[in-house]
Amino acid sequence: MARYxxxxxxxxxxxxxAVNAAYQGFKAKGLKLNMARGKPSAEQLDLSRPMLExxxxxxxxxxxxxxxxxxxxxxxxxxxxxxxxxxxLNDDPENIIAGGSxxxxxxxxxxxxxxxxxxxxxxxxxxxxxxxxLCPSPGYDRHFxxxxxxxxxxxxxxxxDEGPDMDMVEQLIAVDPxxxxxxxxxxxxxxxxxxxxxxxxxxxxxxxxxxxxxRIFWDNAYSVHHLYPQHPVQVAxxxxxxxxxxxxNRYLKFASTSKITFPGAGISGLAASxxxxxxxxxxxxxxxxxxxxLNQLRHxxxxxxxxxxxxHMASHGKLLAPKFQLVDRKLSEGLKGTVExxxxxxxxxxxxxxxxxxxxxxxxxxLAKDAGVQLTGAGATWPYGQDPKDSNIRIAPSxxxxxxxxxxxxxxxxxxxxxxxxxxxx
Amino acid sequence: MARYxxxxxxxxxxxxxAVNAAYQGFKAKGLKLNMARGKPSAEQLDLSRPMLExxxxxxxxxxxxxxxxxxxxxxxxxxxxxxxxxxxLNDDPENIIAGGSxxxxxxxxxxxxxxxxxxxxxxxxxxxxxxxxLCPSPGYDRHFxxxxxxxxxxxxxxxxDEGPDMDMVEQLIAVDPxxxxxxxxxxxxxxxxxxxxxxxxxxxxxxxxxxxxxRIFWDNAYSVHHLYPQHPVQVAxxxxxxxxxxxxNRYLKFASTSKITFPGAGISGLAASxxxxxxxxxxxxxxxxxxxxLNQLRHxxxxxxxxxxxxHMASHGKLLAPKFQLVDRKLSEGLKGTVExxxxxxxxxxxxxxxxxxxxxxxxxxLAKDAGVQLTGAGATWPYGQDPKDSNIRIAPSxxxxxxxxxxxxxxxxxxxxxxxxxxxx
Numbered sequence: 001m002a003r004y005x006x007x008x009x010x011x012x013x014x015x016x017x018a019v020n021a022a023y024q025g026f027k028a029k030g031l032k033l034n035m036a037r038g039k040p041s042a043e044q045l046d047l048s049r050p051m052l053e054x055x056x057x058x059x060x061x062x063x064x065x066x067x068x069x070x071x072x073x074x075x076x077x078x079x080x081x082x083x084x085x086x087x088x089l090n091d092d093p094e095n096i097i098a099g100g101s102x103x104x105x106x107x108x109x110x111x112x113x114x115x116x117x118x119x120x121x122x123x124x125x126x127x128x129x130x131x132x133x134l135c136p137s138p139g140y141d142r143h144f145x146x147x148x149x150x151x152x153x154x155x156x157x158x159x160x161d162e163g164p165d166m167d168m169v170e171q172l173i174a175v176d177p178x179x180x181x182x183x184x185x186x187x188x189x190x191x192x193x194x195x196x197x198x199x200x201x202x203x204x205x206x207x208x209x210x211x212x213x214x215r216i217f218w219d220n221a222y223s224v225h226h227l228y229p230q231h232p233v234q235v236a237x238x239x240x241x242x243x244x245x246x247x248x249n250r251y252l253k254f255a256s257t258s259k260i261t262f263p264g265a266g267i268s269g270l271a272a273s274x275x276x277x278x279x280x281x282x283x284x285x286x287x288x289x290x291x292x293x294l295n296q297l298r299h300x301x302x303x304x305x306x307x308x309x310x311x312h313m314a315s316h317g318k319l320l321a322p323k324f325q326l327v328d329r330k331l332s333e334g335l336k337g338t339v340e341x342x343x344x345x346x347x348x349x350x351x352x353x354x355x356x357x358x359x360x361x362x363x364x365x366x367l368a369k370d371a372g373v374q375l376t377g378a379g380a381t382w383p384y385g386q387d388p389k390d391s392n393i394r395i396a397p398s399x400x401x402x403x404x405x406x407x408x409x410x411x412x413x414x415x416x417x418x419x420x421x422x423x424x425x426x
Numbered sequence: 427m428a429r430y431x432x433x434x435x436x437x438x439x440x441x442x443x444a445v446n447a448a449y450q451g452f453k454a455k456g457l458k459l460n461m462a463r464g465k466p467s468a469e470q471l472d473l474s475r476p477m478l479e480x481x482x483x484x485x486x487x488x489x490x491x492x493x494x495x496x497x498x499x500x501x502x503x504x505x506x507x508x509x510x511x512x513x514x515l516n517d518d519p520e521n522i523i524a525g526g527s528x529x530x531x532x533x534x535x536x537x538x539x540x541x542x543x544x545x546x547x548x549x550x551x552x553x554x555x556x557x558x559x560l561c562p563s564p565g566y567d568r569h570f571x572x573x574x575x576x577x578x579x580x581x582x583x584x585x586x587d588e589g590p591d592m593d594m595v596e597q598l599i600a601v602d603p604x605x606x607x608x609x610x611x612x613x614x615x616x617x618x619x620x621x622x623x624x625x626x627x628x629x630x631x632x633x634x635x636x637x638x639x640x641r642i643f644w645d646n647a648y649s650v651h652h653l654y655p656q657h658p659v660q661v662a663x664x665x666x667x668x669x670x671x672x673x674x675n676r677y678l679k680f681a682s683t684s685k686i687t688f689p690g691a692g693i694s695g696l697a698a699s700x701x702x703x704x705x706x707x708x709x710x711x712x713x714x715x716x717x718x719x720l721n722q723l724r725h726x727x728x729x730x731x732x733x734x735x736x737x738h739m740a741s742h743g744k745l746l747a748p749k750f751q752l753v754d755r756k757l758s759e760g761l762k763g764t765v766e767x768x769x770x771x772x773x774x775x776x777x778x779x780x781x782x783x784x785x786x787x788x789x790x791x792x793l794a795k796d797a798g799v800q801l802t803g804a805g806a807t808w809p810y811g812q813d814p815k816d817s818n819i820r821i822a823p824s825x826x827x828x829x830x831x832x833x834x835x836x837x838x839x840x841x842x843x844x845x846x847x848x849x850x851x852x
Contacts, residue, residue, distance in 0.1 A: 037498065045496045049483045052720075056482075057475045070471045072463065072689040100526055101718040108713040112538055116552065116576070126542060126552055142712075149712045150542070263498040265720040286568075286575045287534040292527040294478075294691040295721065 016421040026411045031372030033408040038350035039399040048261040051302040069293035080300025085269030088255040096271045100291045103256035103268035122213040134182035136164040138381030138392045140190040143183040154383035163200030170207045177210040187235040188222035191394035192353040193346020198236040205241035218253045222349040227321045229314040248273045267299050323397040334413030339420045352395040360419040361390045367415040373408045442847040452837045457798030459834040464776035465825040474687040477728040495719035506726020511695030514681040522697045526717045529682035529694035548639040560608035562590040564807030564818045566616040569609040580809035589626030596633045603636040613661040614648035617820035618779040619772020624662040631667035644679045648775040653747040655740040674699045693725050749823040760839030765846045778821040786845040787816045793841040799834045
C-alpha cells in the first residue's frame, strides 16, 4: 500500500472506513490489555523466586563486616549490598549508600535535601526566587513529576541518539544560575533506548555551569538490562568524567534492583563523591536508623558475583527480547510504507519510543484505551505532560504475555492508522 | 548506711575513697557493656525467625485484595499490613498508610512535607520566619533531632506522670501561632515509661491552638510492648478524641514493628484523617511507586490475628521483664537510702529513666564510659541535648544478657555514688 499522505480524498475515505471497521471489531472484543508501565512479567519475577529462600529460619544474618542485619544500625548499608550496587553503578563500594526499596525515593530525597538544606554552603534551593531543571525529552515522567512537585520550572531539551542536545545544554547552563540540574537516563534511556555517547558524558562533566551547585541526576536504571547480553553496552562513567574535569561533586548516580529482582521490594543505591555522600548521610541519619539490611543481605547473597548477576540478567533478556522483536515486527508489518512514523529499536531497557504523525499521539492513546489497550498517557514523556508535537508514545512491552502483546499491537497499529487517516480526512 | 548528704566531710572522704577503689576495680576489668540504645536482644530477635520462612520460593505472593506483592504498585500498602498496623495504632485499616521499614522516616517525611508543601492551604512551614515545637522532656532524642535539623526552635515542656504539663502546653499554644506541633510518645513513654492519662489526651485534642495547622505527632511506638501482658494498658485514642473535639486533622499517629519483629527490617504505619492521608499520598506518590509489599506480606501473614500478636508480644515481655526487674533491684540495693535519686518502674516499653542528683548526670555517664559501660549520652533526653538540671539518664536494659546487665548495673550504681560523693566533697 502507498503512503497515506499520497492518497486522494476518496482513497482516504475508503481506507478510513476499512480501518474503522477493523477498530470497531477490536472494540467489540472487550479486550483488557496493558502496555502502560515498565513492569516485569510474571515469568521475569519467577527468576528471583529462589532469592526468597536465601534467608531462612536458620540463616546466618550477620553481614561480612559483622553487622547483625536483624537489629538496628548500619546507616549506609551492608557490604554485600554495596558490592552488588557497585556493579550496577560502575563504582566502588565505598562511594555507595545502599538504601531501601526505591531509587525514586533516593532521588526525591536528594532533591528534598538540596531544597531544604542546600549543598556545599550554597543557599537551599527552596529559598531561591526560582529553580529551573533541564529535562531531556522524551524522558521519564516520574523524574519530571518530582521537579514539578517542588515547583521548579522544567526546561525540555531534545534528546538525540547520543544524549541530550549538548549545544543547547551548554548554552543554557553557562548563563543561568537558576538552572540547578539535569535528569539523565544514560543507558537504554527511558523511553528512546539510546545510550549516551562518551563525548556527551564528557561534555556534561566538564561544561561550565553558572550555578556552583549544578547537579547531574544520573539514573542508570538499566545498566545491566541488556536484551542481547552477548552484545552488552556500558555507558561511560559520569563519576570518572566529573573527577577528571575537576567537578567531583557534580553527579549523583542512582540504581536499583527493581527490574532485577522484585519491583518495589528490591534495594537501591546512590553513588557520589565523598563530600556528597557525607552530606546525604548527615540528613539520612536523622531520617532513619538505617535501611532494611535483611533485604540487602538477601540480595547481596543471591547475586553475589559478577557471573551470578550476568546470568540472571541474561535470563531476563531472553524473556524480554522476543517481546521487543514482536513489537518491532508488528509496527513494520502494520505501518511501514503507509503512516509517517518511526520507532526505536533499543538494545536494552524497558521501552520502545514511538513517533506518530504530529498531532495524533493523544488521539491514538485515547482510541487504544477505548478498545481496551492501556498505554502510557500521551505527553507523559515530556515536562508538564505537554508534548509540543503531540507525537511521542511510550510502548512498554515487558508485562503482557506474547499472545496478549500480539493482540495489543494489532490494536495499536490500527489506532495509529485510524488517527492518521482521521487527520488526513480533516 | 545513712544518706550521703547527711555525712560529715570526714565520712564523705572515707566513703569517696572506698567507692573510688571499687570503681577502679571495675575499670581494671576492661569491661565492654552497652546500655545505650533500645535494641532488642538476640533472644528477642529469634522470636521472629519463623517469619523468614513465611514467604518461601513457592509462596503465594498475592495479597488479599489481589495485588501482586512481587511487582510495582500499591502506594498505601497491602490489606494484610494495614490490618496489623491497625492493631498497633488502634485505628481502622482504611485510615492507614503502610510504609517501609522505618516509622522515623514516616515522621521525618511528614515534617518535610509540612515544611515544603504546607497543609490545608496554610503556608509551608519552611517559608515562615520561625517555627517552634513542643518537646515533652525527658523525651526521645531522635524526635528532637528531626526538629533541630529543620531549624525549629525547640521548647521543652515538663513531662509529668500523666503526660506533658498541659497547663503550660495550653498557655503556649493558645497565643503563639509559630508553635506548630508537639512530640508525644503516649504509652510507655521514652524514657520515663509513663502512659498519658485520658484527661491529657482529651486536652491535647481539644485545646485552642493559635496555629490552624498545629499537629500532634503521636508516636505510639510501644502500644503492645507490655512487660506484664496480664496487665496491659492502652492509652486513650488521640484520633477519636480529636474527632470528638472537632479537630480531626490535628493528629498523625505512627507505629512500626521494629521492636516486634526485626529492627530496621520491619514495617511502619501512619494513621491519620482522610484529609491528612490524601495529602500524604499525593506527595508519596511522587516520592515512590510503593512500599516493600513482600515484607508487608511477610509481616501480615506472620502476625495475622490479635492472638498471634498478643502471644508474640507476651514472649517479648517474658524476656524483657527480668531485665527491668534486675535494674530496679540493683538500683534499690545500691542507692536507696544513700544517694538522692529516683527512677521509673515502667510497665512496658524499653527504658528506665533515672534521675540522678542535679549536676551529676554527665559525670556519671562519663565515669561509666571510662569503665567500659556505654550509656545514652547525658542530656540526650532533652532538646539540644541540654538537660537544665543535668540529672536525667536513660537506661536501656533490653540488649545485654542478664549477666552482663548485672555487671553493668554494678558499674552504674558505683558511678552514681562516686559522682554524688565527688559533688558533696567539692
